[in-house]
Amino acid sequence: MKTQYYTATSIDGYLADEDNSLDWLFQFGEIDEIEGVQDSFPQFVEHVGAVAMGSTTYEWVVEQEGLLEEPEQWPYEDPVWVFSSRELPMVDGADIHFVRGDVAPVHAEMVRAADGKNVWLVGGGDLVGQFHDQGLLDEIILSVAPVTLASGAPLLPRRITTPPLRLTDVQKQGDVFAELTYEVQHSSQG
Numbered sequence: 001m002k003t004q005y006y007t008a009t010s011i012d013g014y015l016a017d018e019d020n021s022l023d024w025l026f027q028f029g030e031i032d033e034i035e036g037v038q039d040s041f042p043q044f045v046e047h048v049g050a051v052a053m054g055s056t057t058y059e060w061v062v063e064q065e066g067l068l069e070e071p072e073q074w075p076y077e078d079p080v081w082v083f084s085s086r087e088l089p090m091v092d093g094a095d096i097h098f099v100r101g102d103v104a105p106v107h108a109e110m111v112r113a114a115d116g117k118n119v120w121l122v123g124g125g126d127l128v129g130q131f132h133d134q135g136l137l138d139e140i141i142l143s144v145a146p147v148t149l150a151s152g153a154p155l156l157p158r159r160i161t162t163p164p165l166r167l168t169d170v171q172k173q174g175d176v177f178a179e180l181t182y183e184v185q186h187s188s189q190g
Contacts, residue, residue, distance in 0.1 A: 001111060002138040003119040005128045006044055007155070008177075009142050014152040015123055020060060024147050028176050040171065040179060044141070049117025050110040051076050052103075054127040055084035056153070067091045078120075079113050081106055083127055103130045129158040132184065140165065140182045143173065163187065 008025050009015060016022055053061075065073050071092040079095040082088065083103070090096060099106050110119050121128045121137070131137045140156070165182035173179055 001114065001116055001118060003107065003121065003131060003136050004044075004139040004141060005121045005123075005131075005137060005156070006141040007123050007143070009144055009155045010147050010149045010152075011144060012148040012150065013155040014149040015125060015155055016060075017149050017152040020056060020153065022060075022064075024149060025145055028145065040173070045120075047118050048120045049078055049114025051078050051080040051120045051122060052106075052110060052127070052131075053080065053082055053122040054124045055082060055086060055088060057123045058082045058084070058088060062089065062091060067094075078117075079110075081110055102134075103127070103136065104134045107131065107134070107136050123153075125154045125156045128156055132156070132158055132160065135186050137184045139168075139184060142180045142182075143177045144180060145177060160184075 007015060010024065017024060061075070062068060065075065067073055068089055068091065071094065074091050074094040076094070079097065081097045081099050083099055083106070085100050088098060090098075097109075107119070121131060128137065142155070163185040166185055167180065168183050169179075169181035171179040
């Protein structure tokens with residue numbers, strides 16, 4: 001079981017632009033139709049048993065997919081924990097847990113629900129940083145797009161230098177993305 005941050009990023013380390021838009025990413029078409037991604041993403045999702053995201057990510061998914069009007073389009077089969085200090089609309093029929101506060105006890109609940117499968121941290125970067133701060137982040141998987149945004153929502157607004165991340169895999173995805181997989185080494189590891 002791993003807790004994994006799997007996301008797309010610009011070369012300069014942003015998840016979204018200053019307007020929380022992903023238009024820079026969607027210019028490449030449907031993500032699951034890109035050569036390389038069409039195989040790796042379904043394989044990744046197959047091993048996921050629980051999902052976490054922050055409120056901005058949740059609101060974006062709900063709005064982008066029109067989920068309040070079409071809740072049957074909810075894209076996650078596994079239970080989802082949404083971290084927020086605000087009241088957010090619920091998608092009818094979706095297995096969503098709205099939570100706030102320390103990520104550690106919620107992570108323990110997610111691990112139990114995942115039942116041996118992985119926990120997927122969808123985003124945003126600050127939420128993922130909170131998992132890292134608690135020593136709960138095991139792996140970072142980045143699909144790096146060939147664009148720069150100069151500003152926006154940062155990939156992971158934390159300083160991680162010692163121990164450094166360990167590169168475990170590199171995959172070329174079509175002529176667009178490079179998928180980089182990093183193991184998060186904790187202080188007790190060598």
